[in-house]
Amino acid sequence: MTCWNVLGLTPDADSRAIKRQYAALLKKTRPDDDPEGFQRLREAYEAALAWSAQAYDEAPEVLVEETGISLDQRYQAAMADGTLLLFEIHLLQRSVDGELDAADTRWAFETFNWMTAWQRLELPVALMQTLEYQQRTALQKPLYEALEQQHDGAFLAAYAARNERTWVSKYPHADWFNEWLARLLANNRYWSSAVFDAVCVGQGWHGGADHSCPADEWALLLRRQQAPLFLAQQRALAEQPPYSPQQRAARLLLAPMTLGQRRAFAQRLDEDDWQACQALSADIYAEHVAVAEAMPGGTVYFWQGWDKSLDTWPWLVALLLACVVGTFGQADTLHGNVVPTVGLGLLWSLAFAIGAGVAWQVWRPLAHQYRLQDERLSQRLPRWLSPTHLPLLPLRDLLPGGVLVAVLGYWFGPLASLTLVLALALIGAVKRPFMNQHTPWSVRNPRKTNLAIALCVVGGIALYGGLKVLDNHYLVTRNQGLQQWTERLCSRMPRTADHCQAPATQEQWYGQEAAQ
Template sequence: MSCWEVLGLPADADKRSIKRQYANLLKQHRPDEDPEGFQRLREAYEQALAWADWQQEVVVEAEESIPVDWLETQPEAPRPEPRPAEPQGPSPSQRLAMQCLEAISATNLADRVAQARLYGCERDFEHGLLMHCLAQEDSYALTEAAIGQLHWLTPWQREDLPVGATEQLRNKLMGLAWSRLTGASHDNQRFLDLARQLGASPWLQTLDARQWLNRCLAMALLQAPHWSEAWFDAICAQQGWKQTGHHSPCPEPWWSQLLARSHCATFLEQQTRLATTADSSDAKAARMLFGRLDEDARMRLSMTFGAQDWAACEALYRTVESRHPELLEDRPELAPDTWRPLRRQPPIMAVPLAILGASTWMSWQFEYLLGGSFFSSVLDMLMRALLLGVVAWGLSACCKVLCRGAWRLDQSLHARFGHWLSVRRPAPLPIRESLWVGLLGGLIYLAGGTPAAGTYFGILGALAVMSRRRTFGRGPSVFARLYERIPGDVLIGLCLGLLVPLVLLGNALASNGALAVNQGLQAWPQRTCIARQLTPPPCPSELSTLQWHSTSQP
């Protein structure tokens, strides 16, 4: 209600009428009986007096603006009606609106709006409040409250509000909302509450505003330092981004980038979970590439790797490179230069062939030449090779355990003296790959002497020299591919199928060797001399060809 409606007077009433009407109404609204009515009456009385004073000032200024000389020179002319001049200061409505805007906040906005309506200065109050919201830096809460109370930036706002000011306010609200979203991106629950609050804001209910909100939420999610799949699903459910049957409300290309980051986070979570499971090849590969290990732990883990484990690492890296290349920038430990140098490829056949050669020499020297049979010599050779293989496996395991604590020393020795300690290329690690080979050669020397040790080290040296040539490196790769493609039972059957014929062939060659003259035929000539009567006595120890093959005379 305006002040004139409260007093029951017209808008052009003078001060005398206002005071008389106030005295009459004061009897009805006594301060002790009706304090609210008295307060309303008092405010209306003061506002009406201020309005009357302002009208009187306008009339006086209009009269003084007419020149006296002009009136004296034209007495016959009718006096024009005095035209009210433009007011120089703020109007009473503007002064009342300024009083209502003092110390205004989001909490007392409703009371101030009601007060402005009571004073009849609602229009000036809204204009002043709009300018106040534009002038203040941090006025988001007040602006939100004003939008809810006065319906700004909606189809129900006042038509006389300046368009430029409202658009400026809209841009300011968008900037404040974006800063609040980016500031809450580190707290998932706070971000969800803020997104829900923005989704319910009246000024964000138009189609363009909803698209802007979806775009801002998508960009804030992409820029968030930490990602949570539950957080992303909650935002999608709240905004309706994953609704089936139509296009997603989230605009492109942000929706595709969000899906890519979601898939990447799911993949990363799977690998992190796999790294804590049993020691399978995939688990070891996930632990090597995604385990966040330090240098010592990575080195100790690499010592337990086999060919299948390194193949799993290569397959996992190819998957990351093709499907999730953004992980290569976020995680430097995925770079191949970090984990590929840890892979060691010692010769597979060198030590077994050297053991087999030394065992063959010892069986030949200590078994066959001393009168043993071929089969017993072969069996002795195989048993000795098996025993040396078990000893070699034990020495290799001990050196690996020793190298876990002294791998830095091993790397230092390899860098300084690796090329001098071995002729094989690439040079082996001194402690991890060469120490147990030398210890095994010492045991072979104690068991078989210098010839056996010479055979052992001679085979190793010959294979090491051959490894320096590029053509020799193709052989191990062929055997490795055959080992990966051919099943294990087929390989065992193939080895046994080759071993048995070789043993039988060796036995046949050993049994059919050249003999000395009359070796093993001492008894046969004696029986021949007894059977043949034509042979002159005494019976010769050596028979001629004619005596052996001549037919008997009748």
């Protein structure tokens, strides 16, 4: 340890700075408490004063910049008069302060072996740490910026320029640079096969047992190098018929479909398909950031929540309308029976909804077992049967839908079946534009959603009130349309009787006979 390290000063400090620093350290190092520490401090203080007096008295001209005198000439002069250490520290300070140009800095590094195992031990530790930080930062910055800008040429040029820094190939900086470069390529969002190949050649990375790339980063780098091939394979799977969970996962994530078509396709997936989606999404998220950001919502996990949701409300609404219309069609007369008829239709719709739901839960896994045959049959269907540009599956979609239409037609008549089909088509046409938004309409427009709910409630109450008024228009009140026995009873009762207060008219008593 040199006197300058003990004092915490640089060798170019003058006697005044040395004395001030010694006085400050003397307060912390008492002779009685630490005799050995005090002795080291005292010896360092005396040595520093002697060095300062000798250096500034004998060779001040070495530190003066003179036109026409090169660094090598001043170096030779410092060697001749014994002030080489002071000259080197002077250059070190100027390099840290950024006062040396690239050529002089390169000369100083080559001459004094800075940042190598052969540099002087007497050099100030603080200056050397600052120099090391500056040099490493200057090496890292262009490489990092080139990858951020996705500029292969700039990265390769900056990587080739590392050879001009002789310290990069020396221990321990060579190991540091090798590990930092591996982490940079492994974790950066941009990937270039050309850059990776060039770095492998320059750093000696290969598949052998003695290559210098860290094992964890090497495994990740190999995965990223193979990622373009992996992505091409997944895109090819997305274009194939979805006969396997992997093909269906690739189609959901990578096929050129709108968000609405993806939602419709997701309704056909089972547990194995969602596990395949999870695995593929993890690979894309880790290796293909740009592809993930181009997906709906800017995330590869745009489908989360779809695996636990069933979009059944259009069927419920259509089934309710079909049952109500079918009940009206079968009613003998609606004079005064509109509200009871609507209630009867709601009860039937509830019964059909429960029955259809139970049947669907049983049929869905059975139909999925024949998914391969179902997909092949769907290719033969006409395109007009695919409203979302996704071929309908005959066994999964058309067969249960046809059975429900037939049951409604048998129970209520053709009008109910036609209502079901038209209601589903109308809901699909209205709903389709909203399906292409990643965020639900209700979330994007909370005020409009609340207003729509309020209007539905008010409209339902108003509709019920209107139907009730219509029914009451056809219902007879007391003393209206009296039957034969009632007529005789009221005719014999006094006018003060409660149930005969309003006297009946001639027409009420005798009906058509009064008109004759």
